[in-house]
Amino acid sequence: MEMEREMQSRWSLAKRIGFRFLFSYFVLFFLMGQEIEQIPFLGKLVEAYTRLWYVIAVWIGKNLFHIRYEIALDGQGSGDTTFRWILLPCFLVLAAAATLLWSVLDRKRADYARLNQWLRLMLRFSLAIAMISYGMAKVIPNQMMSPRMGTLTQRVGDLSPMRMLWTFMGSSPAYETFTGLAELFGGVLLLVPRTTLLGALVCVADMTMVFMLNLCYDVPVKIMSFHYLLMAIILVAPDLRRLAALFVFNRAVAPAPAPPRLFARPGLHRLDGAVQVLLCLFGLYSIIMGIPSGIERYKRQNPPKPPLYGVWYAEELTVDGAEGIADPESWRRAIFQNPGAMTVELVRGKRRPYALDLDTAAQQMTIEQYQLDAQGQPLLDAAGKPKKLPGWRAELSYAEPEAYVLVLDGIVDGHHMHAKMRKMAAFQDKSHWIIDPEEE
Amino acid sequence: METETATVHWSLTARIAFRFVFSYFALFYSGFLGFVLPDRWMLKYYELWRQAVVWVGPRFLGADFKTIPGEMGISNTPLGWTWCLCYLATAVAATVVWSVLDRKRPSYERLHAWLRLVLRYALAAAMIRYGAIKVIPTQMISPPLGVLGSPVGNLEPNFLLWWFVGSSPAYETFTGLAELVGGLLLLTPRTALVGALMSVANMLTVFLLNMCYDVIVKLYSFHLLIIALILVAPHLRRLADLFLFNRRVAPAREAPLFARPPWLERIPQALLFFYGLYLVGGNFAFAVERWEGRNDPKSPLHGIWSVETYAVGGREMPMFQDPERWRWVTFGRPGEMTVERMIGSKLRLSVDLKMAEKTILLRTPGGGGGKLALTRPEAYVLLLNGTVDGHPVRAKLRKMALLGPKFHWIVDS
Numbered sequence: 103m104e105m106e107r108e109m110q111s112r113w114s115l116a117k118r119i120g121f122r123f124l125f126s127y128f129v130l131f132f133l134m135g136q137e138i139e140q141i142p143f144l145g146k147l148v149e150a151y152t153r154l155w156y157v158i159a160v161w162i163g164k165n166l167f168h169i170r171y172e173i174a175l176d177g178q179g180s181g182d183t184t185f186r187w188i189l190l191p192c193f194l195v196l197a198a199a200a201t202l203l204w205s206v207l208d209r210k211r212a213d214y215a216r217l218n219q220w221l222r223l224m225l226r227f228s229l230a231i232a233m234i235s236y237g238m239a240k241v242i243p244n245q246m247m248s249p250r251m252g253t254l255t256q257r258v259g260d261l262s263p264m265r266m267l268w269t270f271m272g273s274s275p276a277y278e279t280f281t282g283l284a285e286l287f288g289g290v291l292l293l294v295p296r297t298t299l300l301g302a303l304v305c306v307a308d309m310t311m312v313f314m315l316n317l318c319y320d321v322p323v324k325i326m327s328f329h330y331l332l333m334a335i336i337l338v339a340p341d342l343r344r345l346a347a348l349f350v351f352n353r354a355v356a357p358a359p360a361p362p363r364l365f366a367r368p369g370l371h372r373l374d375g376a377v378q379v380l381l382c383l384f385g386l387y388s389i390i391m392g393i394p395s396g397i398e399r400y401k402r403q404n405p406p407k408p409p410l411y412g413v414w415y416a417e418e419l420t421v422d423g424a425e426g427i428a429d430p431e432s433w434r435r436a437i438f439q440n441p442g443a444m445t446v447e448l449v450r451g452k453r454r455p456y457a458l459d460l461d462t463a464a465q466q467m468t469i470e471q472y473q474l475d476a477q478g479q480p481l482l483d484a485a486g487k488p489k490k491l492p493g494w495r496a497e498l499s500y501a502e503p504e505a506y507v508l509v510l511d512g513i514v515d516g517h518h519m520h521a522k523m524r525k526m527a528a529f530q531d532k533s534h535w536i537i538d539p540e541e542e
Numbered sequence: 543m544e545t546e547t548a549t550v551h552w553s554l555t556a557r558i559a560f561r562f563v564f565s566y567f568a569l570f571y572s573g574f575l576g577f578v579l580p581d582r583w584m585l586k587y588y589e590l591w592r593q594a595v596v597w598v599g600p601r602f603l604g605a606d607f608k609t610i611p612g613e614m615g616i617s618n619t620p621l622g623w624t625w626c627l628c629y630l631a632t633a634v635a636a637t638v639v640w641s642v643l644d645r646k647r648p649s650y651e652r653l654h655a656w657l658r659l660v661l662r663y664a665l666a667a668a669m670i671r672y673g674a675i676k677v678i679p680t681q682m683i684s685p686p687l688g689v690l691g692s693p694v695g696n697l698e699p700n701f702l703l704w705w706f707v708g709s710s711p712a713y714e715t716f717t718g719l720a721e722l723v724g725g726l727l728l729l730t731p732r733t734a735l736v737g738a739l740m741s742v743a744n745m746l747t748v749f750l751l752n753m754c755y756d757v758i759v760k761l762y763s764f765h766l767l768i769i770a771l772i773l774v775a776p777h778l779r780r781l782a783d784l785f786l787f788n789r790r791v792a793p794a795r796e797a798p799l800f801a802r803p804p805w806l807e808r809i810p811q812a813l814l815f816f817y818g819l820y821l822v823g824g825n826f827a828f829a830v831e832r833w834e835g836r837n838d839p840k841s842p843l844h845g846i847w848s849v850e851t852y853a854v855g856g857r858e859m860p861m862f863q864d865p866e867r868w869r870w871v872t873f874g875r876p877g878e879m880t881v882e883r884m885i886g887s888k889l890r891l892s893v894d895l896k897m898a899e900k901t902i903l904l905r906t907p908g909g910g911g912g913k914l915a916l917t918r919p920e921a922y923v924l925l926l927n928g929t930v931d932g933h934p935v936r937a938k939l940r941k942m943a944l945l946g947p948k949f950h951w952i953v954d955s
Contacts, residue, residue: 254695259942322953
């Protein structure tokens with residue numbers, strides 16, 4: 103009976119107008135979103151629809167906002183492109199106009215309880231799919247890769263704020279997995295009507311964090327993350343009173359009334375359940391599909407590491423017995439990233455790629471130099487292989503007398519070189535359950 | 543009617559678990575007795591524990607550890623770990639003795655209420671303390687020039703975390719607010735549950751950060767997480783009723799702290815509340831002091847600048863060719879300018895920055911000097927043109943990325 107009373111109670115004017123606006127705006131937003139594209143067979147249709155809006159946005163950008171530069175359709179990873187920014191006021195104005203028209207034509211309606219269920223279904227779908235795909239990209243730590251040699255040898259100040267965030271996240275796969283689980287958890291809970299409230303609260307926490315990170319570290323996904331946060335808040339909103347009763351006023355909380363059915367006609371009641379099951383299945387499908395592609399991407403991004411993997415600094419270096427540490431032409435760093443190759447950075451800053459033949463049994467390395475073109479790229483021979491510089495050759499023996507120390511000794515281009523090198527901190531595998539007080 | 547204490551029966555597991563948790567945290571927070579007992583006694587008490595811990599370590603754990611003078615309590619040092627294990631063992635022993643002697647008691651409602659009060663205070667104090675020094679962003683400072691100039695890979699994981707947070711004061715303030723709000727909500731009995739839930743979320747993140755980035759407060763943050771979970775635990779069924787089963791949720795009924803007059807209840811609660819507010823004041827005063835003390839005088843051009851183009855005597859010197867080419871220019875304290883060459887060697891100049899006249903007058907260590915005209919075509923670009931030690935020098939400098947533009951509304955690809 104309570105349920106019926108609830109359904110019959112008339113919505114206030116403000117609530118009806120507010121609903122019309124939210125509904126119009128989020129339908130426009132949904133149709134352009136990344137989530138609708140994932141529904142099978144809709145990809146082409148969404149693409150055509152996006153192109154239509156692109157034409158409109160370019161026209162508006164040129165004529166209304168007087169934008170001189172080329173407006174790109176594809177942001178290549180950026181969600182905050184000029185195109186997407188132009189769409190925002192377009193959608194706002196269009197939603198306002200729709201609200202006005204709708205409010206005039208449909209002024210007699212008491213409430214939108216049923217349509218509200220459709221809006222909630224749409225928001226749950228969008229947010230759940232977004233949380234699942236961002237979550238899966240972190241659970242299998244792919245979104246932020248562990249920092250490459252290029253990043254690690256750069257100076258801290260050379261990182262842009264966003265690269266700082268990426269480097270930070272990428273350097274601990276365990277932490278990245280944890281944040282992914284927090285997102286996945288929120289997304290999965292949204293798939294079931296019962297757990298939607300809890301899921302939406304988890305998403306509010308997650309997306310507040312993500313939105314703040316995007317603002318503070320200048321990640322160009324500000325528009326989308328803000329909308330995901332809004333969606334989560336809209337999903338929580340109807341239960342705010344019940345949450346306050348529990349968390350603030352310590353009053354008894356009545357169970358939530360059963361929501362109105364999605365379909366009015368009695369013959370279609372069974373479809374209600376079917377739609378919910380479909381949503382759930384689609385969510386699970388996108389998780390399961392994400393696993394093999396995630397693993398494959400992880401393997402591609404993290405190939406097996408060759409011996410000596412890492413960046414090594416020259417601590418002591420002599421050439422033909424003479425001190426060489428300050429000589430502009432001697433080695434400052436040796437970098438081993440890929441099998442069969444190494445890079446040497448000279449004291450004067452120049453880096454050169456070399457071919458490496460490593461005999462781990464004999465602890466011997468043979469290094470050959472490539473012929474480089476003016477841009478510093480290796481010249482290729484007829485077979486497409488890089489050409490080696492004839493006459494240049496290094497034969498070195500190597501040893502690791504203690505952890506993170508590499509001693510090289512041998513002949514480099516006719517000169518005897520002896521070097522003691524130390525591994526960069528980022529490649530040292532240290533974990534401190536216990537702190538040694540003497541070290542501090 | 544509520545005072546009519548209907549005897550509540552706890553399960554055997556619940557009683558044993560309570561005895562253990564109570565004993566352990568009584569030991570862990572025995573320092574709170576310092577509020578009422580003289581410092582002399584407290585020092586003596588800890589000294590006894592310390593002697594016990596130092597005695598136990600080598601005999602039972604094979605841990606022949608060295609200690610830092612004056613080191614006390616649980617931490618991630620060998621002494622601290624042993625101390626923690628000693629507390630655990632003592633709590634287990636106490637639980638056994640207590641369970642035997644007191645086997646007839648049906649429940650510990652009142653003692654539980656007191657335990658919750660103490661744990662709320664302990665957790666709130668920690669959240670407020672850590673919150674305040676992040677809201678005023680002084681726990682992690684923005685990376686100093688020495689750090690900005692060193693390679694990323696040289697950072698150990700805990701430093702990477704520190705400089706990551708430090709490089710965005712706004713983000714640090716945000717995380718501080720999350721901690722502070724959690725702490726404040728713990729101060730009143732009404733909002734303690736939501737405060738504890740926020741603390742669980744916060745401390746879970748902090749604990750995992752400490753584990754994943756090897757920060758040295760692993761044990762302490764784990765304790766705080768456990769405390770937050772203990773505070774949430776009695777409400778789990780009500781939370782499940784709301785979030786999972788959609789059943790009616792009854793209001794929470796906290797056991798009274800005292801047997802008699804109900805008004806007495808309010809006194810410890812009010813003390814907790816006002817002491818919490820006092821902590822907010824004290825911690826913010828401390829944070830503000832740190833904030834004000836942090837600022838060394840800085841050059842108007844403060845920062846590290848990358849030398850993008852460099853010409854001597856009209857001849858462009860490309861990167862990497864000439865070891866003497868300028869690579870980086872650093873302005874630290876006023877009057878200082880450091881040039882780092884390709885080869886890594888440094889040239890320290892004393893300078894007189896005349897920002898109004900857009901010139902730099904400089905003196906080199908060898909007794910020479912020079913004068914450079916200074917223009918800033920963009921916010922983060924600096925053009926220098928003039929002579930150094932008699933050589934005509936022209937350079938285009940760009941501020942390092944982390945010191946550069948911090949916010950872009952629009953990013954096209």
